[in-house]
Amino acid sequence: MxxxxxxxxxxxxxxELKKACEQYWSGKILLEELLTTGRNICNHNWNIQxxxxxxxxxxxxxxxxDQVLDMSLIVGAIPVRYHEVALKKNNSELDLYFAMARGYQKDGLDITAMEMTKWxxxxxxxxxxxxxxxxxxxxxxxxxxxxxxxxxxxxxxxxxxxxxxxxxxxxxxxxxxxxxxxxxxxxxxxxxxxxxxxxxxxxxxxxxxxxxxxxxxxxxxxxxxxxxxxxxxxxxxxxxxxxxxxxxxxxxxxxxxxxxxxxxxxxxxxxxxxxxxxxxxxxxxxxxxxxxxxxxxxxxxxxxxxxxxxxxxxxxxxxxxxxxxxxxxxxxxxxxxxxxxxxxxxxxxxxxxxxxxxxxxxxxxxxxxxxxxxxxxxxxxxxxxxxxxxxxxxSSLIHNDKVKQRVAAITEEDAQRKNSFRIRKERQQESLQLPLFPTTTIGSFPQTTEVRSWRAQFKKGDLSAEQYDALLKEETQRTIRWQEEIGIDVLVHGEFERNDMVEYFGEKLEGFIFTKNGWVQSYGSRCVKPPVIFGDISRPDPMTIYWSQYAQSQTNKWVKGMLTGPVTILQWSFVRDDQPRSETCKQIALAIRDEVVDLEKAGIRIIQIDEPAIREGLPLRKAEWQNYLKWAVEAFRISASGVEDATQIHTHMCYSEFNDIIKNIADMDADVITIECSRSQMELLNAFADFKYPNEIGPGVYDIHSPRVPSKEEMIELLRKAQNVIPATQLWVNPDCGLKTRHWEETEKALIAMVAAAKEASAAYA
Structure with missing residues (x-):
């Protein structure tokens, strides 16, 4: 044996690899130091085994x-557009490799990254x-x-x-x-x-x-x-x-x-x-x-x-x-x-x-x-x-009878909005007064080294709660003002108080625990630290009301409430294996529903419930899809259906193929869905067009997983492609995903171009 x-x-x-790669990309270390880090990790791993x-x-x-990108490089499956990168005399093989992954915007070249999707x-x-x-x-x-x-x-x-x-x-x-x-x-x-x-x-x-x-x-x-x-x-x-x-x-x-x-x-x-x-x-x-x-x-x-x-x-x-x-x-x-x-x-x-x-x-x-x-x-x-x-x-730590009873009492009405989207849309237009091609972002803004250092100092006790709160308010206010200045229509507060879109919520829910070093790779240098769901889940207190209310108080424009959806919290956690995943998901859905209802009571009229992982959760065999989709869609609807018609529910999905599940996406009945589309050059939008998706949609026109800054003309062309398949009255304009991992300089340039592209598209349509 x-x-x-x-x-x-x-x-x-x-x-160590994350830090070394990011230092190399920013020019803080030389190639040999990055390679040494890689060799040290390999030796460490081999010795453990x-x-x-x-x-x-x-x-x-x-x-x-990425191991698939490695294989592409090894077998020479290098798209022609990167050949000029390889010819630059100061570029190494790794520079070519990273250009394929992240795009390349220097030396007079402006080259898009290769497409990225879930493994x-x-x-x-x-x-x-x-x-x-x-x-x-x-x-x-x-x-x-x-x-x-x-x-x-x-x-x-x-x-x-x-x-x-x-x-x-x-x-x-x-x-x-x-x-x-x-x-x-x-x-x-x-x-x-x-x-x-x-x-x-x-x-x-x-x-x-x-x-x-x-x-x-x-x-x-x-x-x-x-x-x-x-x-x-x-x-x-x-x-x-x-x-x-x-x-x-x-x-x-x-x-x-x-x-x-x-x-x-x-x-x-x-x-x-x-x-x-x-x-x-x-x-x-x-x-x-x-x-x-x-x-x-x-x-x-x-x-x-x-x-x-x-x-x-x-x-x-x-x-x-x-x-x-x-x-x-x-x-x-x-x-x-x-x-x-x-x-x-x-x-x-x-x-x-x-x-x-x-x-x-x-x-x-x-x-x-x-x-x-x-x-x-x-x-x-x-x-x-x-x-x-x-x-x-x-263990007595695991079970909560009140939570189990609440899940057992869920009815069909709990997963239904009061009226159809057609009626809701009229009431939302009357209430929100948004323009054609409304602009927004997906939620987060750059978490700078400074912002992360505040969080670290607060956790260590070097900053008091009052000091930390004041710093975050200052950053939030600055971000609100900047969004107003460039003309974004629906604002976000920036999420500077959040460490991660799942971890943040898990820290405020019962039934979760958190590690200090439980990191896993999501893509490239992006690592996540999934929460551990060990027991029954409930929401003891509101989770986002404080920051949503503060941000809304700083502007006359609408500010979105930002939540992570039940399926994504489930998928991006390490989940207990002693009960069906569907049961755990419904517990999370009820907790999110409570938060959505409280946001509406607090005056937040646009609430985004992100579900980037709903496609990822599909069983690998089609014969098993329907059971999963039934409870996953139901969980989202439970979380979103406690509000009035005039409150607009958004959801966000990224790096997913939708063709096979487009009907189920429509069944989620979100008023607005935002999706990744820029890397695929709007190809993903075809599924929504062929299906005649009834609700509103924001096809991302700006790839945030690459540091390159797209031009206004590039985004206008993507919007033109979008209008070829989706009526303009259904279109929103937004980036592909949240901006947490980007830098402010590139973010500002890209979003200014995005707003200009939306205005030009709107003027052309009028």
């Missing part, structure tokens, strides 16, 4: 921005490969070989991790018509062959191919491409050992395909789909070993050893120990780094948790226990594990 890890967090235990006793330790799971049903974002008819690929980067050599230097013959060729193509987007991206497999295969040849020459024995698309609904053509690719790779590399890694769901109807591929090991996710083990054991051929993903790579709860051992022993009975690998369910990229850094957590709750470093130990312990170990420390760990799992089930 062997152990392996599919991937390890790459941000560093104290977010080596010392724990992991048999197969991965390399090439590290990335400076399956996680809160991680990847950079979408761009594909063209008859595209040729070339091995362009030595990253994977350098990392393998680095691991070897550290005394580890590591297991290189590659995104499987078929999944890589399926992750991308055709940028011209008349071909299928899978047609490029024959062009791409020689580059994969060259990569494997070099790795084999370096001494690699194992290769992990990540093929998560095997757990999705795939076409017959994709199935044929899988068979072709792996048949060719096996023919050329008979001595290399292949692990095909699937995760985030079960193989289901793709099981026969997966077990037929000429691999040595098939990895399956038994956390997301434990039922698949019986089917796989029934069909697995004699030459194939199984990797059992029994430790949850996406949540922070301690593994239930007894439950996992039952799976492992069932597999051993069928296959024997020598054909079993023990592993996490997926890459530990989605887990925080190390629970040892959490010194302030309530001990009882901390004893229920496990982060990446602890999950590595769990994998090793499970192998030892399944092998019948007599090691006293392992056996003591087993007893401690049983006590922790049992203690969590019976």
């Amino acid at each position: 062997q152990t392996h890890i599919l991937g390890y967090p790459r941000i560093g235990s104290k977010r 080596k010392e724990a006793g992991i048999d197969l330790i991965p390399c090439n799971d590290f990335s400076y921005y 399956f049903d996680t809160n991680y974002h990847y950079i979408v490969p761009e594909f063209y008819k008859n595209q040729q690929f070339t091995l362009t980067s030595d990253k994977i070989f350098n990392e393998f050599a680095g691991a070897k230097q550290a005394g580890i013959n590591s297991k290189p991790v590659l995104i499987g060729l078929v999944s890589y193509l399926l992750l991308g987007k055709e940028k011209e018509e008349g071909f299928d991206k899978l047609d490029l497999a024959k062009n791409l295969l020689p580059v994969y062959t060259e990569i494997l040849t070099k790795l084999q020459d370096q001494g690699a024995q194992w290769i992990q191919f990540d093929e998560p698309f095997l757990t999705l609904d795939v076409t017959e053509k994709a199935k044929e491409t899988y068979q072709y690719v792996y048949r060719e790779l096996r023919k050329q590399f008979p001595l290399l050992k292949f692990i095909v890694a699937t995760y985030f769901n079960g193989l289901k109807d793709n099981a026969s395909l997966a077990v037929s591929l000429p691999a040595d090991v098939l990895h399956i996710d038994l956390v997301r789909n434990p039922e698949q083990l019986a089917d796989i054991l029934h069909t697995v051929p004699e030459n194939l070993s199984l990797s059992l993903g029994v430790v949850d790579g996406r949540n922070i709860w301690k593994n239930d050893y007894e439950k996992s051992l039952a799976f492992i022993k069932k597999a051993i009975e069928k296959l024997g120990t020598e054909r079993i690998f023990v592993a996490p369910s997926c890459s530990l990229l989605h887990s925080p780094c190390d629970l040892d850094f959490e010194t302030a957590l309530q001990p009882e709750i901390k004893n229920w948790l496990s982060f990446a470093k602890q999950k590595v130990k769990e994998v090793v312990s499970l192998k030892a226990l399944a092998s019948g170990t007599e090691d006293e420390s392992i056996l003591a760990d087993f007893e401690d594990n049983k006590k922790a799992v049992a203690g969590r089930k019976t």
Whole structure:
């Protein structure tokens, strides 16, 4: 029996990579210092796994921005518009790489970033490969070989991790018509062959191919491409050992395909789909070993050893120990780094948790226990594990009968606005008096180093509550005044009091706890610290009224109340696994509903309930969508339906494909929806046009995930495209997302251009 890890967090235990990247982008450190930070993180990660006793330790799971972008660079899938960046003599390979991720606006060049979207049903974002008819690929980067050599230097013959060729193509987007991206497999295969040849020459024995698309609904053509690719790779590399890694769901109807591929090991996710083990054991051929993903790579709860051992022993009975690998369910990229850094957590709750470093130990312990170990420390760990799992089930911290009773009493009327949108729109127009093409932003404004330092000083006690409050009021007032000056129609208060759009609310709700260093990567250098939902959820006190009322008192224009929706709070938290997610979501929805009603009572007439994660939460198989969408849409409607017709409810969604769920988006019945559209050049808007979306919509005209400043003319062109598919009377003008991560200089320039674009569009329409 062997152990392996599919991937390890790459941000560093104290977010060293985030800090180094941002310093490099701002010119504060040189390239070599950034590269040194990367090498140090790799060595640290390898040593943790080596010392724990992991048999197969991965390399090439590290990335400076995104593993899919890494693959695009490695195989030379570099869009033509970036070639000039590469030609600039002072630019390194990493400068080209970051330009693809973030855009490039210097040296006389102004180049947009590549599109970004969600990594399956996680809160991680990847950079979408761009594909063209008859595209040729070339091995362009030595990253994977350098990392393998680095691991070897550290005394580890590591297991290189590659995104499987078929999944890589399926992750991308055709940028011209008349071909299928899978047609490029024959062009791409020689580059994969060259990569494997070099790795084999370096001494690699194992290769992990990540093929998560095997757990999705795939076409017959994709199935044929899988068979072709792996048949060719096996023919050329008979001595290399292949692990095909699937995760985030079960193989289901793709099981026969997966077990037929000429691999040595098939990895399956038994956390997301434990039922698949019986089917796989029934069909697995004699030459194939199984990797059992029994430790949850996406949540922070301690593994239930007894439950996992039952799976492992069932597999051993069928296959024997020598054909079993023990592993996490997926890459530990989605887990925080190390629970040892959490010194302030309530001990009882901390004893229920496990982060990446602890999950590595769990994998090793499970192998030892399944092998019948007599090691006293392992056996003591087993007893401690049983006590922790049992203690969590019976803890008085978890359950609140009043909350459970309130959820049970929800009626259909609780999820319905008083009247239809047509009637509401008339009353809102009469009440709000907004112009054609009204402008707004999504909520947050730049959280400068100064603002963050105030929060840190306040938490340390270096600033009193009164001092902190005064500083935030000054910043809020300045932001309100500036929005008035440039002519934005619906203002926001800037959210300077908030650390994160989910964490802020979780801190004010019962049933949540918070870590100090539980960071996970969302995209690039953007890290989030998800709250932990451990128990029943309720709202003891108002959460946003104070700042919303203060901001509204500073202006005669409307200021939006800003809330995070129940589905997003659920999706972007580490969620309790002892009850259905739908039940937890309804508890959050009731808490948000209370806040919405209180905002209206406080005089706030426009309230935004952000749901960027509603698409992300979709099950990966379409057959399972409707159940999820039923309770997710209901949860949003519960949160939004307690107000009068004249109160306008907004929602925001970003980096999502809407075509397949557009009816469900309409069923949410928000008065206004704002979405990401600039990176996709308004392509996402087609879904709303084809469906004839009835409510109002703000297609983002400014990509905030890139530091480049778009011109007025660029935004006018996007608005022109929007008017081709959506009536002008339904259109709002706004950025793609919140501006928290941007700098004021670029934000001011971009929003001034945005307001000018809206005015010009309005004048042209009139």
